[in-house]
Amino acid sequence: MSTHLDDAALLSAELLARRWLPRQHPKVKRALIDADLWAATQERLAQVGLRLIDNLYADHVSVALLRPAETAVFGEAGLNSHNNIDLPRDAVSLLVLLWALIVLPKRERQAARAASIDKHGEGDTQNDMFGKDKPVPTAASVSPLVSYRALLADFGVQLGKKTRLDTNLKRLENHGFIVRKGEDITEGPLLDLLLDYDVLAPRILQGALGDVLAQAKELQASLPLALTQPALAETDDGPEDTAPEENQGEA
Template sequence: MDDAALLIAELLTRRWLPRSHPRVKRALVDAELFAQVEQRLAQSGLRWMDSIYADHVSVALLPAAQNGVMGEAGLNANNNLELPRDAQALLVVLWALIVLPKRERQTSRAQEGDAGQSDFFPAAKPLPQAASVSPVLSYKALLEDYGPQLGKKLRLDANLKLLERHGFILRRQDEIAEGPLLDVLLDYDVLAPRILDGALAEVLVRERAAEESEPNQPPAPDHQALAAMDMEASQDQGSARPDGRL
């Protein structure tokens, strides 16, 4: 069995692999091997999924295979993981709290510990790895800030376990970190504008104004912001995609 077949078999078995995996690293630099992987995946109705901003890669359905695999009901569903409404809202909240600041740090080539330091050649820095700039959330803070809107402790705990099982988050005692699929399967180009420029635009403006007027006060959770993200997660049929990307 050649490297392309072994890589595909391992991806299908594990659902995701780190970019540091030897076969993944080789596929990302070997154009011939990568072409073989893509061709063989396509023959099975699958496609390679990765992002330069994420530390893992995965596979998902090709658009041409969606109808035959998912059926009409699956195509019309607002997600293909059978996530309940409050779990979808929680996923969007976690994505916004983790991925948005992570992307900002990555695109500015700023390591988390370098905030506030001047840099004459910021573009010369390599893109920081996700693990080095991805925020880590406190479970207690999440429960206190968003628990009442997300079903309180019982539902929050159940949905966190569900999202962890699907690879969207990692749990380390009281910490919630980015999972291997959070920035791979959720489409940043679709979701970010909906949050930053859509229903939350006015909320974010008010929060920035409040932070400027009271720089020493941490921003309080905005329940209107949560409601807007909940609406995006549960009502927008186009934001959930049956090809493996939500």
């Protein structure tokens, strides 16, 4: 059997080995401007039930299961669960909250800056085949930071207090959803790739979390304290809980 690997096979192999790659990676950059390479990579991944996922608003690309492969891999029970990476319910709630605090304002800033650039005639089009008429700023340049201490102060009780919050933040970091930078939490490679913005954004903005965001916006003309304020004094939780209530609701 031939061991020669073409560019599509090499890109597929690197994605499988590393889980995600930056859009500025040489192989990814080439795939984004070479429709044949992109199609060939998708075809290679499809042979093992995967697809290449890209988002113009994210700084990375990754892979995910094709829909027809999901049932075979996870079964009906897995598809009906609230997630397929074995996150506990409070970790899923934390993930959705951080997505709302980071991705929603990031998208707003990207759209606003792209519109401003277009209005003033700075730049023409994206340099990849998925570009729009208006250039979109990179996620790293506009993605907000969430203060850990403010997150604990604002939502610690709902998320199981300090011990449980720390445990779930570590889980999310290991899965590539967030990055910890000292006392700050920022967007990880997969936060804006594996969570569907078109599905999740309306549910958040029109649901209970939307009310929280709206109330905070009225008070501060911005998003909640965890997004806008510097680190607060350490919250005194009393004895640390080892686990949240069993039936804690999802965000």
